[in-house]
Structure formats: structure tokens, C-alpha cells
Amino acid sequence: MIAALLDRLFAPAPDAARVAWLGQHDYAHRGLHGPGVPENSLSAFAGAIARGMGIECDIQRSGDGQAMVFHDWELDRLTGESGPVADRPAQALGQIPLSGGKGDHIPTLREVLAKVAGRAPLLIEIKSKRGYHVAASCLAVRRELEGYRGPHAVMSFDPRVSRWFAAHSPRTLRGLVMTEEDDRRIVGWARRHLWLWTAKPDFLAYDIRDLPSRFAAAQRRRGLPVTSWTVRTPELRQRAALHADAPIAEGDGV
Secondary structure (H helix, E strand, O other), rough: OOOHHHHHHHOOOOOHHHHHHHHHOOEOOOOOEEOOOOOHHHHHHHHHHHHHOEEEEEEEOOOOOOOEEEEOOEOOOOOOEEEEEOHHOOOHHHEEEOOOOOEEEEEEEEHHHHHHHHOEEEEEEOOOOOOHHHHHHHHHHHHHHOOOOOEEEEEOHHHHHHHHHHHHHHOOOEEEEEHHHHHHHHHHHHHHHHHHHHHOOOEEEEEEEHHHHHHHHHHOOOOEEHHHHHEEEEEHHHHHHHOOOEEOOOHOOO
């Protein structure tokens, strides 16, 4: 099939030994969070380490260009503050308490790396959106990862992230986050392949709602590990076990 040939040409499979660790762990989605333990908090990451899990976390960029571990573009849902994360410098963001916790504040990626210290593998999702200067976030993340020895990978829905790391930090494992959004027609099929060729990823992070997927299965067969998000129930966990290499889980899916 022409698409399979083009996949191998434009998005070669990674060295199997280099990506083997990805499938050897379950990953706590935004850390092991729950009542009293906010998502993407140092406490949530400590809980994942204690449980023997890997960690998935999110990156937003502060107003002064630092990598902050926070999911949303706005502060409103997760803190008592409001407004865009990008409007505040890292020092100010680091003083904002996370709602529902006991002393947790918004951490920097540097703080998270110091906390984890190689004790758990990390999947670092770099957030992006239309019109966003995502290369600046990639650079901020790469700066913090310099010298970090623990197993880690970056990933994003934005194929430019994986492509940036392929060009500027080729030793960093890079993933493409994907959802089919119920679009399995020819346009969606073509878009998925174009994103793959643009990103040149080492692995995929696939929407569990889309599994089983012919696209994901084809990439997995040729050597790209597939992690799957967000696994929230035992039933979804079973689906991930059948069609992916590792779950990114939370709640009852852990």
C-alpha cells in the first residue's frame, strides 16, 4: 500500500531498544491525583512514584518563557486566580496554590524533574494551539532536560513539537498525541498520515476512545509504540491492554 511505503519513508520507525521502556510502565495521567491531591502537582507525582507508576504531565509557558507544569491555558479551573497562564512570570505562578490541595503550588518543570530524579519515567506533553509560538515552549523544555538522566519523552498534539525535537534534540524521545474524533473517513485518514510525516515521532499517544484503530495498529506493527489516554475505567484498561503498549490512566483506570 502506498501509504505504508510513505510512512516508512517520511516517518521511519525508531530503534526498538531505544523505545522499549515506554511499554514497560503504566502512566499516571497528570500524576496520581484525586481528592486532596491536585492534578499536575508535586504531591500527585510523589503518589505515582510511590505506586510504581510512570508520570504524564503537561507544559504551559510562563510570561517569561519558563516551562510550567500546568494543563489549562487559563488559571481559573485549577486555582483561585483567573486569567491566562502566559500573562504571569514563573515566580508569580509558582506562588499560586492549586485548588483542592494541601500546600501544593504550580510547579516548574525544573521542580518536577528534581522531585522525580529518575525514579519514574516521564511523558511530558507540550500544550499548543492555533497561532501559538510552540517552538519557544520546546526550547524551554529542552533547556530543563539538559543533563537529566531519568527516562523521559516529550509529546504533543501539535506535530511541530515532535519535528522540532527531531531537528534540535534528536536524542529526546518524541511522541505524537492523536485523536480520530470519530473521523475515519478519507479526509481524517489523510490528515493522520500528514501529521505523522510532519512529526516524525518515535511513538504515538492515542485516544482510547478510538481504539481499536487501523491507523494505530499499522504504526504499532512497524515499530512505533502506542500509549493510550485517558484510561478511566477497568473496561478501558482492558481495551488498552489489547490495542496499546501502555495506558495513561487515572481514577478507576489505575
